Amino acid sequence: MKAPWVSIESFPLHLGEEVVVKGWLANKRSSGKVAFLIVRDGTGFAQATGAVGEFFTRSELKEMAKVPLQSSIILQGVVRKDDRAPGGYELALSHFQVVAEAEDYPIQNKEHSVEFLLENRHLWLRSQKPHAVLRIRNQVIMGLHQFLQENGFTLIDPPILTPAACEGTTTLFELDYFDLGKAYLSQSGQLYMEAAASAFGKVYCLAPTFRAEKSKTRRHLTEFWMLEPEAAFFDWQDNMELQEQLVSFVVGRILDSCQEELATLERDLTPLTKIKTPFPRISYEQAIEILKAKGFSAEWGDDFGGDEETAISEEFDRPVFIHHYPAQIKAFYMQPDPDDTRLVLNDDLIAPEGYGEIIGGSQRIHDYQLLKNKLEENNLPLEAFQWYLDLRKFGTCPHSGFGLGIERMVAWISGIHHIREAIPFPRQIYRIYP
RNA sequence: UCCUCGGUAGCUCAAUGGUGGAGCAUCCGGCUGUUAACCGGAGGGUUGCAGGUUCGAGUCCUGCCCGGGGAGCCA
Numbered sequence: 001m002k003a004p005w006v007s008i009e010s011f012p013l014h015l016g017e018e019v020v021v022k023g024w025l026a027n028k029r030s031s032g033k034v035a036f037l038i039v040r041d042g043t044g045f046a047q048a049t050g051a052v053g054e055f056f057t058r059s060e061l062k063e064m065a066k067v068p069l070q071s072s073i074i075l076q077g078v079v080r081k082d083d084r085a086p087g088g089y090e091l092a093l094s095h096f097q098v099v100a101e102a103e104d105y106p107i108q109n110k111e112h113s114v115e116f117l118l119e120n121r122h123l124w125l126r127s128q129k130p131h132a133v134l135r136i137r138n139q140v141i142m143g144l145h146q147f148l149q150e151n152g153f154t155l156i157d158p159p160i161l162t163p164a165a166c167e168g169t170t171t172l173f174e175l176d177y178f179d180l181g182k183a184y185l186s187q188s189g190q191l192y193m194e195a196a197a198s199a200f201g202k203v204y205c206l207a208p209t210f211r212a213e214k215s216k217t218r219r220h221l222t223e224f225w226m227l228e229p230e231a232a233f234f235d236w237q238d239n240m241e242l243q244e245q246l247v248s249f250v251v252g253r254i255l256d257s258c259q260e261e262l263a264t265l266e267r268d269l270t271p272l273t274k275i276k277t278p279f280p281r282i283s284y285e286q287a288i289e290i291l292k293a294k295g296f297s298a299e300w301g302d303d304f305g306g307d308e309e310t311a312i313s314e315e316f317d318r319p320v321f322i323h324h325y326p327a328q329i330k331a332f333y334m335q336p337d338p339d340d341t342r343l344v345l346n347d348d349l350i351a352p353e354g355y356g357e358i359i360g361g362s363q364r365i366h367d368y369q370l371l372k373n374k375l376e377e378n379n380l381p382l383e384a385f386q387w388y389l390d391l392r393k394f395g396t397c398p399h400s401g402f403g404l405g406i407e408r409m410v411a412w413i414s415g416i417h418h419i420r421e422a423i424p425f426p427r428q429i430y431r432i433y434p
Numbered sequence: 435u436c437c438u439c440g441g442u443a444g445c446u447c448a449a450u451g452g453u454g455g456a457g458c459a460u461c462c463g464g465c466u467g468u469u470a471a472c473c474g475g476a477g478g479g480u481u482g483c484a485g486g487u488u489c490g491a492g493u494c495c496u497g498c499c500c501g502g503g504g505a506g507c508c509a
Binding site for chain 1: 435441444445446457458459460464465466467468469470471472500501502503504505506507508509
């Protein structure tokens with residue numbers, strides 16, 4: 001086949017031209033002397049038509065119609081506009097070649113159980129909805145990089161194998177590390193980003209993190225990706241400004257570049273178009289008041305669950321910051337509020353439409369003695385944190401950062417129910433296959 | 435970990451304690467514009483596993499296994 005190989009996505013640019021498409025047979029219909037093949041090539045879906053006549057005999061067409069779904073194929077033909085074709089364009093076939101015949105394909109164009117689809121995730125990726133979600137994920141990640149790079153942040157990769165907990169309380173995946181005892185899969189790159197911030201000023205990482213919590217909700221995975229910017233000389237308010245600019249930038253980018261994907265997912269765009277800075281800011285105490293007014297039995301010192309987060313987010317048409325939480329329910333490294341040391345200079349960013357917390361950030365403790373006291377209060381091993389304490393001895397400064405959950409962000413923007421669909425191969429407490 | 439719902443053909447589901455079925459998929463045949471195409475025919479079963487009750491268990495009981503939904507915890 002000598003015609004140029006083009007993507008289905010680019011069909012409108014090749015109207016009237018003879019082209020080659022390489023892909024897979026997604027669906028087919030035939031009626032004796034005409035065959036309709038739906039081909040996908042990773043960039044889109046297109047209908048190809050073959051007819052008895054100039055290019056195909058009746059028996060050739062019959063063989064074409066017998067090729068099993070998901071077989072890999074190479075097609076050649078002329079791109080033409082036709083309102084009867086899904087998508088408006090179709091390929092009038094002149095050549096048809098099977099690269100490899102597929103066996104019976106288990107996923108059909110109908111309802112399947114969640115269990116079945118997850119068991120076949122390696123094939124399910126080919127279906128339109130997962131395909132659209134993961135294209136949005138791609139654009140979200142590219143948008144995060146773009147914004148941070150354009151604003152002076154340097155990408156610094158954190159280690160995945162770590163010697164100790166970054167946050168003492170959460171459960172860690174443990175493994176044997178040669179003769180050096182136990183090592184753990186990282187549950188955050190933050191502490192290493194703090195080291196990097198004193199070297200590069202403004203830094204970030206985008207890396208997988210692992211939590212061995214037996215959480216079983218639509219907002220949890222045991223392996224998930226987190227973006228963690230950290231900036232020297234940023235206070236907690238600089239930190240929130242960075243967060244809102246980053247989130248609104250990425251949402252804007254998705255609205256520009258993923259219209260087709262959002263349409264496939266039937267995402268209501270109205271709430272997304274309202275995501276503009278500044279985001280509302282409320283204190284933890286104000287959040288408690290809102291919850292009480294809505295009939296929740298919220299008391300000072302309680303943390304918020306999914307229902308509480310949803311109730312608070314309903315009061316606003318864009319993501320909302322909740323700041324100044326009680327220190328007792330937050331991590332050891334957060335800077336106490338100088339005006340009320342029961343509180344810390346932190347913020348959670350709650351996404352709209354019930355998608356919950358997508359960011360947790362704070363100003364970090366920069367004083368050596370205060371940090372040492374906090375480590376001891378939390379019964380954390382000082383030896384393992386010696387390097388972290390060191391950062392407070394050699395030119396310490398106020399600094400802040402945050403962690404953004406990639407899958408929660410993608411799930412929110414995509415409007416999907418469960419974050420396991422926002423990652424190619426989800427890891428959950430009862431699932432490690434495929 | 436707790437609460438709750440479920441497991442029957444490749445898939446989605448039926449079947450009053452009394453001969454396990456249907457639609458889709460697959461295979462065979464038909465059809466010149468299909469849109470989850472349509473029409474006709476065929477094959478396809480250790481009812482999650484192990485016990486128990488019963489003349490008789492997919493169905494009732496006990497235990498286990500595997501999942502779904504939710505809670506707590508968190509991003």
